[in-house]
Amino acid sequence: MTYVARAATTADAFNAVAEPRRRQILDLLADGERPVNDLVRMLDLPQPMVSKHLRVLRAVKLVEVRDVGRQRLYAANGRHLKPIHDWVQHYERWWSKRFERLDDVLEELKQTEGGRNDRDD
Amino acid sequence: MTYVARAATTADAFNAVAEPRRRQILDLLADGERPVNDLVRMLDLPQPMVSKHLRVLRAVKLVEVRDVGRQRLYAANGRHLKPIHDWVQHYERWWSKRFERLDDVLEELKQTEGGRNDRDD
DNA sequence: TCATTATATACCTATATCGGTATATGTCAA
DNA sequence: TTGACATATACCGATATAGGTATATAATGA
Numbered sequence: 364m365t366y367v368a369r370a371a372t373t374a375d376a377f378n379a380v381a382e383p384r385r386r387q388i389l390d391l392l393a394d395g396e397r398p399v400n401d402l403v404r405m406l407d408l409p410q411p412m413v414s415k416h417l418r419v420l421r422a423v424k425l426v427e428v429r430d431v432g433r434q435r436l437y438a439a440n441g442r443h444l445k446p447i448h449d450w451v452q453h454y455e456r457w458w459s460k461r462f463e464r465l466d467d468v469l470e471e472l473k474q475t476e477g478g479r480n481d482r483d484d
Numbered sequence: 485m486t487y488v489a490r491a492a493t494t495a496d497a498f499n500a501v502a503e504p505r506r507r508q509i510l511d512l513l514a515d516g517e518r519p520v521n522d523l524v525r526m527l528d529l530p531q532p533m534v535s536k537h538l539r540v541l542r543a544v545k546l547v548e549v550r551d552v553g554r555q556r557l558y559a560a561n562g563r564h565l566k567p568i569h570d571w572v573q574h575y576e577r578w579w580s581k582r583f584e585r586l587d588d589v590l591e592e593l594k595q596t597e598g599g600r601n602d603r604d605d
Numbered sequence: 606t607c608a609t610t611a612t613a614t615a616c617c618t619a620t621a622t623c624g625g626t627a628t629a630t631g632t633c634a635a
Numbered sequence: 636t637t638g639a640c641a642t643a644t645a646c647c648g649a650t651a652t653a654g655g656t657a658t659a660t661a662a663t664g665a
Binding site: 372377378381383389390393440441444445447448450452453454456457458 | 569572
């Protein structure tokens with residue numbers, strides 16, 4: 364019956380960032396590196412929780428660490444959020460002013476391309 | 485010991501979209517409405533899976549349904565992806581050309597915020 | 606050395622989820 | 636009505652989480 368159950372969900376940026384705490388942590392680290400205990404204090408979370416979230420973030424390379432004495436300084440690395448940015452941007456037309464009047468856009472397209480209308484992607 | 489375990493993870497757009505299949509479904513529906521069976525065929529997934537993913541997407545209003553005969557036509561509504569867009573955009577500096585020269589970034593920040601520099605840490 | 610501080614990890618529990626199969630619901634057509 | 640089609644839902648099983656506590660590791664300072 365080979366049950367597959369489910370796949371790991373913390374293995375990519377989308378999932379890493381689906382957890383609100385991890386977004387908070389990233390936001391805090393976006394302004395510059397911080398030791399773990401800073402985060403613990405600012406988030407009011409048990410230290411092991413913070414360490415575990417950091418581990419997930421590190422696994423997907425959204426944060427980097429640097430050892431300084433007995434502290435570990437974490438810093439955000441937003442680079443790997445780009446796939447999310449790119450994917451979401453395809454949906455821009457639902458909020459961007461640029462697409463406010465769809466009719467006009469379609470009209471424009473029709474005029475410009477002259478003939479090619481509907482397709483499947 | 486009142487265990488809290490974990491919170492529901494399908495209750496917001498971030499989580500809904502963390503699942504790759506659901507992104508696929510959204511992508512398919514972004515071009516226009518489709519009946520469930522279209523998705524079943526295109527994704528090669530068991531129909532109940534598709535229905536369940538659609539349910540999650542509907543719960544966060546990323547899709548809308550319309551009944552036509554015995555079919556249910558689903559359509560994407562990207563509007564609720566905007567929170568993701570907005571959040572991710574804060575990390576734009578990690579990939580955007582606009583931020584290639586740090587000097588410019590600082591200039592820009594200075595212009596935008598007008599003076600406020602360092603804060604509470 | 607020992608104590609303190611800083612962080613990570615090993616457990617444990619409860620549960621939300623994914624994946625699957627079987628069944629219910631609902632609609633149309635003959 | 637009956638049957639076929641379209642979709643949703645009710646189960647069930649396995650497991651990856653989140654959250655918690657206790658402990659390990661590691662560096663510093665006395």
